[in-house]
Amino acid sequence: MDLVEKTNLKANFASFEIGDTVDVHLKIVEGEKERLQVFTGIVIGKKGSGVNASFTVRRLVGSEGVERVFPAHCPSIDRIEVKKKGKVRRAKLYYLRDRVGKATRVAEKLGALAVAAVDDKPVEQAVKPRQKTEAAPPTEAPKAND
Numbered sequence: 001m002d003l004v005e006k007t008n009l010k011a012n013f014a015s016f017e018i019g020d021t022v023d024v025h026l027k028i029v030e031g032e033k034e035r036l037q038v039f040t041g042i043v044i045g046k047k048g049s050g051v052n053a054s055f056t057v058r059r060l061v062g063s064e065g066v067e068r069v070f071p072a073h074c075p076s077i078d079r080i081e082v083k084k085k086g087k088v089r090r091a092k093l094y095y096l097r098d099r100v101g102k103a104t105r106v107a108e109k110l111g112a113l114a115v116a117a118v119d120d121k122p123v124e125q126a127v128k129p130r131q132k133t134e135a136a137p138p139t140e141a142p143k144a145n146d
Contacts, residue, residue, distance in 0.1 A: 009051065010073045018043055018093060019086025019106045024057060024070060025078040036078055039068055042086065042106060044093040048072075058096060060104065065097060085109040 016022050024039045041059030044067070048054055053072040058065060070077060086106040096104050 010077070016043060016080060016082050017085070018046060018091060019088035019109075020082050021084040021086065021106075022057060023081040023083060024068075025081070027076045027078050040083070041066075041068075042093065042096070042104075044096060045091070046072075058093075063100075067097075 020043050022041070022043055026037045026039065028035050028037045039057060039059070041057040043055055044058045045056045046053070051073055054069055055072055056067055056069050058067045060066070085108065087109040088106060093106070096106075
C-alpha cells in the first residue's frame with residue numbers, strides 16, 4: 001500500500017503555507033483539447049496527510065466568496081505558484097468567510113519573495129552622502145509687551 005501512495009505523491013504540496021496567495025493551475029480536458037485554468041486565491045486551510053491531503057483556496061468573485069477544495073496530489077493540478085506569502089497566526093483562516101472588503105486582506109510576510117525586489121546596487125552607490133550646509137545663526141524671537 002505504501003508503494004502505491006508514494007508513486008502518486010507530488011513534491012510541491014509543502015511549498016506553500018496557510019495565508020499564502022497562490023495560483024493553482026488546473027488541467028481541463030474538453031473533448032480532445034486540454035487547457036490550463038488558473039484559480040487564484042488565499043489558502044485558508046490544509047488537512048490530511050499523504051495521498052489524502054487537501055487544501056482549501058478562497059477568492060472573491062465580484063462580491064461573492066468562492067472556495068474550492070483541492071486534493072493536494074490530484075493529477076489534474078499542473079502546478080501551484082505562490083504569489084505572496086501571508087503572515088498569519090492561525091492554522092485555519094475560516095474567519096475570513098465573515099469578513100467583507102478590505103478586512104479580508106492578509107498581511108504580507110517579508111522574506112524569500114521580498115528579496116527579489118531588492119536593488120542590486122552596492123551600498124556605497126545606493127546611499128548618497130549628505131552635503132553640509134551652513135547653519136544660520138539663531139534669531140531671537142521678539143518679546144511681547146504685556
